[in-house]
Amino acid sequence: MVASKSTGGSSAMESSNVIHKPMKVIWPDLAIGQIGLVFTGGTLSMAPDPKTGALRPAVSGTEIVDATGLRTIRDHFSVETMRQPFNLDSSDLTPPGWVAINNALLEVLGDSDGAAVFHGTDTLAYSASATAMALAHSLSKPVVFTGAQVPLGTAGEDASANITRSVKLLDTLHRQNAAGVYVYFGDLGIIGTRATKVSDVRFQAFEDVSRLSAYFCTAEEIQPARPPRTTMDVERSKAEWANVVGEPLEAxxxxxxxxxxxxxxxxxxxxxxxxxxxxxxxxxxxxxxxxxxxxxxxxxxxxxxxxxxxxxxxxxxxxxxxxxxxxxxxxxxxxxxxxxxxxxxxxxxxxxxxxxxxxxxxxxxxxxxxxxxxxxxxxxxxxxxxxxxxxxxxxxxxxxxxxxxxx
CATH class of the missing domain: 3.40.50.40 (Rossmann fold)
Structure with missing residues (x-):
């Protein structure tokens, strides 16, 4: 797959399935500059098929931005730092999909201080690990993956909270000069390669595989639980790989x-x-x-x-x-x-x-x-x-x- 610069595209559902009125979001003062946004589909962007009633990806990245109030922090992103390489149920992702996500991230990170990836939950831990490891020796900025258990705009949904708090976590990581991939879900910030899905019904869908999360997140604050990964970790990993393999890691x-x-x-x-x-x-x-x-x-x-x-x-x-x-x-x-x-x-x-x-x-x-x-x-x-x-x-x-x- 090839990353596309388009964030729009036709939806599989009627626009009446999408909440266009921005939700009320209280944003703190963000220290981060430009933020890259990568949309891939998943439950977060799903709506019922009018004929079958089955949930399927339907909402574009632009509609997600409008619905969650991200427009209120317009100074921190632009169309040039948004990508939607595909709009899929994450169960349909394969390794070429991981490459498409990574390509999209590399495009937006060139002009951004960090990026958020909106992704389906079924294979989110795989994709977060794929980005973290494939770009382990070149990713010097923070990336946060998130998704939802309930589609955006549905009563009792968790999508809007996960989106807005993932941006807050991204800002915290930027303040700490963090590098690498994290997963935000429920109230936890997890190192990307340590995240594993533990529930398909609870809002806390992901946990750290060792139950030692890196950040505890609420609507009011982000509390670090351990030092973040930094460019020093990137350089250490790069040197260890070169010492064993003798040639650069290929993504x-x-x-x-x-x-x-x-x-x-x-x-x-x-x-x-x-x-x-x-x-x-x-x-x-x-x-x-x-x-x-x-x-x-x-x-x-x-x-x-x-x-x-x-x-x-x-x-x-x-x-x-x-x-x-x-x-x-x-x-x-x-x-x-x-x-x-x-x-x-x-x-x-x-x-x-x-x-x-x-x-x-x-x-x-x-x-x-x-x-x-x-x-x-x-x-x-x-x-x-x-x-x-x-x-x-x-x-x-x-x-x-x-x-x-x-x-």
Whole structure:
């Protein structure tokens, strides 16, 4: 997809579905200068289809600006710093969509002090991670992703509050000289790579994967809970990557090649090997039981997952990543099953969210030295490099700076 400079475009619904009267918003004095706005669709911009009643993206970026009172801070943005690369249900986004968002951000950030991205909730954590990691070495300004559980203009909606408070969070980040991506939702500001969706009904739809949010937000104030990421973090990440890889990080993703499987009681070793043998699968992500634990029955090879991991990593030369399925959880080497899995060749995701692990795997697979071709021609060397780069902290995704149990 290619980012478009147009913020208008025809709506799929009649304009009567949109509230055009600006809502009453009390704006503080903003220190930030120009603000970039990127609109992508999602529930925030949805309205019922007149024929089916199903919600679908309908409201343009310009209509959102009019409806939320953003016109009242006109000095902080202009048409030149607004983009709408697409208007989609976020469930329809794929890696090319992440690239389109990043391209739009790079366009508006050239003339802005920061940017807000309005996005659907289903894959917001993926897109925030994709922007944070792909632009980890070039993003020197703050970006805030937000969305809504209830469409703009609907009774009891949360869209207008999330939009206005995300701008306030953006202003706070600017005052702190922060760099990188954050997610605002409900009353929390979260590092972009640490956000995970926890509810599809509560207004607090997202939490920090370690329950250690960076900011607490109310209508009156933004309260920092930890120091922000700055350009110093950007430079550190850039240097660590260069030291390991020897060439710059490219903001590109493999379009596919990653498979995620949730381990459950009764998941067999053979089923994992069978899945990994599929030529379209290059990287396997396993959602563990608890804190990285996996079935490891010595007397029943059918349920010995470490044996499957060893076969996939050594014979097939395909990385296996273990992530925790629990918010607040982490891969901890305290259980026998986990220790055997790591010894068999699995890579621990530590406290990384499942969303960030998925995005990072596709980002790494998009790098020349870690591509499908590299795995095919230099399997051992590429497997070793993948392991080293996956545990590098690009944009806060590993949580190394604050996780007590990170490996």
């Amino acid at each position: 590109r993703f493999a379009p596919n090649g990653v498979l995620s499987i949730e381990l459950n009681p009764g998941t067999t070793a053979d089923s994992l090997v069978y899945s990994a043998e599929n030529p379209s699968v290059r990287i396997l992500i396993l959602r563990s039981l608890g804190a990285g634990n996996v079935p490891a029955q010595e007397d029943n090879s059918q349920y010995n997952i470490p044996n499957a991991i060893a076969e996939i990593t050594s014979k097939l030369s395909k990385p296996v990543i273990i992530v925790s399925p629990i918010v607040g959880g982490s891969i901890r080497s305290i259980y026998e099953g986990n220790l055997k899995a790591l010894k068999a060749g699995a890579i621990s995701a530590g406290s990384m969210s499942a969303e960030a692990a998925w995005v990072k795997a596709l980002l790494l697979l998009g790098q020349p030295k870690l591509s499908e071709g590299a795995f095919n021609t230099r399997p051992e060397e590429t497997m070793d490099l993948f392991r080293k780069t996956f545990v590098l902290d690009l944009a806060g995704e590993t949580g190394k700076q604050f996780d007590a149990f990170n490996n």
